[in-house]
Amino acid sequence: MATDTPTHRFATQAIHAGAAPDPATGARVQPIYFTNGFVFEDTQQAADIFALRRTGFSYSRGSNPTVAALERRVAALEGAKAAVAVASGQSAVLMVLMTLMQSGDAYVASSRLFGGSLGLMNRLDGRYHLKPQFTKGLTPADFEAQITPETRAIICESIVNPCATVMDLAGIAEVARRHGLPLVVDNTLASPALIRPIEHGADIVIHSTSKFLGGSGQTIGGVICDAGRFDWAAVPGRYNLMSEPWADYDDLVLTERFPDFAFASACRVFGMRELGPGLSPMNAFLTLTGIETLPLRMERHCANAKTVAAFLKDHPAVDWVSYPALPGQEGEAMAARYVPQGPGSIFTVALKGGEPAAVKFIMSLKLISHLVNIGEIKSLAIHPATTTHRQLSPADKAAAMVGPETVRLSIGLENAEDLIADVAQALSQLG
Numbered sequence: 114m115a116t117d118t119p120t121h122r123f124a125t126q127a128i129h130a131g132a133a134p135d136p137a138t139g140a141r142v143q144p145i146y147f148t149n150g151f152v153f154e155d156t157q158q159a160a161d162i163f164a165l166r167r168t169g170f171s172y173s174r175g176s177n178p179t180v181a182a183l184e185r186r187v188a189a190l191e192g193a194k195a196a197v198a199v200a201s202g203q204s205a206v207l208m209v210l211m212t213l214m215q216s217g218d219a220y221v222a223s224s225r226l227f228g229g230s231l232g233l234m235n236r237l238d239g240r241y242h243l244k245p246q247f248t249k250g251l252t253p254a255d256f257e258a259q260i261t262p263e264t265r266a267i268i269c270e271s272i273v274n275p276c277a278t279v280m281d282l283a284g285i286a287e288v289a290r291r292h293g294l295p296l297v298v299d300n301t302l303a304s305p306a307l308i309r310p311i312e313h314g315a316d317i318v319i320h321s322t323s324k325f326l327g328g329s330g331q332t333i334g335g336v337i338c339d340a341g342r343f344d345w346a347a348v349p350g351r352y353n354l355m356s357e358p359w360a361d362y363d364d365l366v367l368t369e370r371f372p373d374f375a376f377a378s379a380c381r382v383f384g385m386r387e388l389g390p391g392l393s394p395m396n397a398f399l400t401l402t403g404i405e406t407l408p409l410r411m412e413r414h415c416a417n418a419k420t421v422a423a424f425l426k427d428h429p430a431v432d433w434v435s436y437p438a439l440p441g442q443e444g445e446a447m448a449a450r451y452v453p454q455g456p457g458s459i460f461t462v463a464l465k466g467g468e469p470a471a472v473k474f475i476m477s478l479k480l481i482s483h484l485v486n487i488g489e490i491k492s493l494a495i496h497p498a499t500t501t502h503r504q505l506s507p508a509d510k511a512a513a514m515v516g517p518e519t520v521r522l523s524i525g526l527e528n529a530e531d532l533i534a535d536v537a538q539a540l541s542q543l544g
């Protein structure tokens with residue numbers, strides 16, 4: 114679960130971190146360990162692993178060697194002390210919230226988040242009394258304004274899905290530090306190739322690996338990374354899974370047993386062993402393979418997105434484009450500061466003809482696929498107001514920049530001229 118000290122640069126780590134030639138066979142590619150169980154040496158070893166007195170594989174719901182290689186690699190790329198891989202990005206958000214908090218606790222959440230995260234947060238509030246305290250705006254002061262004595266964490270995305278807003282992570286981390294709260298950053302839309310939130314002060318980083326990390330749109334997955342520096346014991350009883358004795362584990366205290374990654378350990382024991390959203394070794398293998406080309410892919414994703422966004426912005430049928438790498442865009446300074454390589458490849462475009470134009474545009478695209486994923490090598494389009502963000506009120510949709518006139522694009526790695534030709538012919542259908 115813990116990672117080696119990183120000694121190589123990012124592109125090298127993307128290929129090598131966390132995996133090595135198989136000691137048993139010499140296989141150069143990470144083997145896929147398709148097994149539920151692992152034979153114990155003796156009953157003492159079995160008992161020790163179950164009691165967390167020693168680490169080791171026992172049952173793939175808790176950990177698996179192929180999945181562990183993915184965990185080590187993502188932890189290395191994020192500069193984290195440890196990571197836990199889960200079945201989806203959605204379960205990463207769920208596991209973080211449930212591990213940090215108990216019923217009655219609250220957390221400050223950015224008002225601009227992926228629709229699935231907003232839906233989950235509102236549902237958990239209604240059923241389990243984990244209260245999201247949504248910000249009014251997106252500045253660090255807006256996050257600070259929502260903090261109450263019940264607040265246990267601050268959550269935001271590094272680059273917001275779908276409108277590509279780049280958040281002031283260092284400013285928000287400063288607020289979190291001042292109030293003794295962990296900062297959780299969903300880094301799905303940036304990937305560690307563009308932003309490493311831990312370097313800006315994040316304590317926990319989560320991913321949907323279904324997007325850029327896997328990269329080819331083959332598998333659903335998620336990862337939770339633990340920076341390992343938050344002081345869970347500073348206020349006694351507050352983060353009890355990390356800092357208080359577990360009576361059913363011989364009074365084990367995770368901050369004492371795993372001081373460098375107490376949060377990841379709590380996710381492992383409570384999240385994986387008890388809640389159980391494990392990642393298949395096959396999916397871990399495909400994601401590991403995808404990560405090997407992540408730095409190269411992100412360069413092209415950003416370049417293509419900027420070219421297509423610039424074309425759209427100047428088109429007479431287009432009202433606005435939300436891609437902060439374009440000159441004069443809202444959020445341009447924040448994007449230049451945090452993502453000099455470019456703010457990824459997911460953005461929204463608003464059509465002057467409103468919802469009918471948005472629908473016609475999507476239906477007229479030929480090369481760009483109409484589907485709900487993002488961050489794939491193939492270019493994709495969706496109408497968020499009636500799909501990913503449909504549960505939001507009209508006001509919340511406007512705030513999230515996903516009104517009825519808005520289309521979300523995820524720009525892939527095709528030839529940019531072909532992409533522009535497709536977008537141009539679809540826009541020409543609008544009349």
Ligand SMILES: *Cc1c(COP(=O)(O)O)cnc(C)c1O
Nearest residue numbers: 201202203227274301321323334
């Ligand atoms: C897609 C996404 C998720 C959810 O991930 P799944 O793998 O689809 O469950 C969470 N956060 C963000 C920012 C996403 O884009």
